[in-house]
Amino acid sequence: MNVEQINKWINKVPILEKLMAYNPVFWMNPNYTYSHNALKKLSFSISDMIDAESRLMRFQPFLEKAFDLDGIIESPLIELEEYHKESKVFLKGDHALPISGSIKARGGIYEILRYTEQILFKYDLLHINDDYSILSNESYQRFLNKFEIVVSSTGNLGLSIGIISAKLGFKVYVHMSHDAMQWKKDMLRSLGVHVIEHTSDYSQAVIEGRKASDSKENSYFVDDENSINLFMGYAVAGLRLRNQLKDKGLNVSKESPLFVYIPCGVGGGPGGICYGLKEVFGDLVHVIFVEPTHAPCMLLGMATETHDEFSVQDFNLDNITIADGLAVGRASKFVGKTIEELLFGIATVEDDELLIYLKRLVDQYELYLEPSALAGFKGLDVLLKQDVDLYGNHVITTTQIKNGTHIVWSTGGNMVPKGVMEKYYENANK
Numbered sequence: 001m002n003v004e005q006i007n008k009w010i011n012k013v014p015i016l017e018k019l020m021a022y023n024p025v026f027w028m029n030p031n032y033t034y035s036h037n038a039l040k041k042l043s044f045s046i047s048d049m050i051d052a053e054s055r056l057m058r059f060q061p062f063l064e065k066a067f068d069l070d071g072i073i074e075s076p077l078i079e080l081e082e083y084h085k086e087s088k089v090f091l092k093g094d095h096a097l098p099i100s101g102s103i104k105a106r107g108g109i110y111e112i113l114r115y116t117e118q119i120l121f122k123y124d125l126l127h128i129n130d131d132y133s134i135l136s137n138e139s140y141q142r143f144l145n146k147f148e149i150v151v152s153s154t155g156n157l158g159l160s161i162g163i164i165s166a167k168l169g170f171k172v173y174v175h176m177s178h179d180a181m182q183w184k185k186d187m188l189r190s191l192g193v194h195v196i197e198h199t200s201d202y203s204q205a206v207i208e209g210r211k212a213s214d215s216k217e218n219s220y221f222v223d224d225e226n227s228i229n230l231f232m233g234y235a236v237a238g239l240r241l242r243n244q245l246k247d248k249g250l251n252v253s254k255e256s257p258l259f260v261y262i263p264c265g266v267g268g269g270p271g272g273i274c275y276g277l278k279e280v281f282g283d284l285v286h287v288i289f290v291e292p293t294h295a296p297c298m299l300l301g302m303a304t305e306t307h308d309e310f311s312v313q314d315f316n317l318d319n320i321t322i323a324d325g326l327a328v329g330r331a332s333k334f335v336g337k338t339i340e341e342l343l344f345g346i347a348t349v350e351d352d353e354l355l356i357y358l359k360r361l362v363d364q365y366e367l368y369l370e371p372s373a374l375a376g377f378k379g380l381d382v383l384l385k386q387d388v389d390l391y392g393n394h395v396i397t398t399t400q401i402k403n404g405t406h407i408v409w410s411t412g413g414n415m416v417p418k419g420v421m422e423k424y425y426e427n428a429n430k
């Protein structure tokens with residue numbers, strides 16, 4: 001964009017000036033409103049979440065057999081004792097999700113299971129009341145090998161889709177953006193997944209992946225930017241968290257609401273979880289996303305209300321960050337529109353701050369998270385520092401913040417090789 005166009009935008013949306021200077025910001029969404037009003041405008045509902053949960057349960061016998069799991073694909077809710085002197089802080093540990101060790105084990109795996117069911121139902125090879133553990137029989141793998149899965153990724157989505165699809169027998173093609181870590185590509189290749197490396201960023205890798213898939217019959221493109229299936233796979237987390245809070249005897253109320261902080265890249269993962277939480281907890285949950293100062297695509301899209309019209313590069317930001325999972329220059333329009341009135345706000349975080357959180361989690365709690373997965377802590381810090389009540393369509397008081405339950409969503413880490421993790425820690429010490 002030229003200087004004149006940029007200045008016009010800054011006049012209209014003043015926060016853009018700080019954003020363009022790479023300064024960390026906290027943006028409160030002016031369209032945030034009561035969940036009842038916001039949710040009724042959407043084309044899906046909690047029954048779609050319940051449908052997704054039932055599908056996951058149908059596949060449970062297969063997942064247990066194929067991956068030697070002894071429970072569902074869910075992560076622990078871990079109390080971080082003494083993180084803050086006054087408020088209760090928890091970590092939602094998606095870094096420890098089974099099968100692929102990141103938040104992508106929710107949406108990514110779910111979408112492939114849904115597609116598998118669709119194909120096998122169509123060919124009359126599977127029925128809804130079957131014991132799905134039969135899917136580990138070789139005959140199914142041979143059949144599914146006629147079908148191709150294509151996905152574009154900064155790393156973790158490719159890992160998640162690659163692992164589950166290869167296990168089911170599909171041919172898999174993963175288009176990786178230049179951010180993707182070497183070890184993620186190596187791991188996929190070792191599973192027989194075709195990895196196509198791009199020198200461009202994520203948005204371009206999506207265009208290339210979609211093109212490659214569209215040119216072939218029997219090829220299914222997992223569309224991270226637009227897929228309602230991925231979104232529902234993430235949303236199921238809302239139902240699961242409700243049970244976990246109950247099990248821990250944690251009461252969610254007006255006096256003690258939930259505050260949830262989630263790292264955001266293109267938006268699918270955090271968007272789906274935000275939606276799911278709103279369906280379950282309504283006005284008793286407030287969700288904050290966190291993005292790198294160098295890649296604040298969702299903030300840009302939502303604050304200008306243009307969603308995917310501009311990339312961060314259009315505003316002279318470079319989209320370069322150690323948070324590889326969040327290195328996305330253009331946000332999902334589908335997600336931005338869906339959460340337009342459901343999201344409380346977005347904070348941005350610097351790479352150096354991510355490393356400080358990384359070191360603290362290792363030193364104080366022996367938890368090993370990848371840089372992207374630590375972004376949520378910045379949202380928590382921002383909120384706990386508020387010394388005046390926050391006024392929007394909702395009033396959020398400092399007393400509610402103090403008495404609330406704070407959940408930082410940790411989005412990845414368990415698959416990171418030891419040597420790579422040690423490097424992060426060394427850099428944090430510097």
Ligand SMILES: *Cc1c(COP(=O)(O)O)cnc(C)c1O
Nearest residue numbers: 156265266267268269325411412
């Ligand atoms: C993908 C990812 C995110 C964000 O999810 P989006 O759907 O891209 O917004 C956050 N953290 C990690 C570790 C990820 O891999």
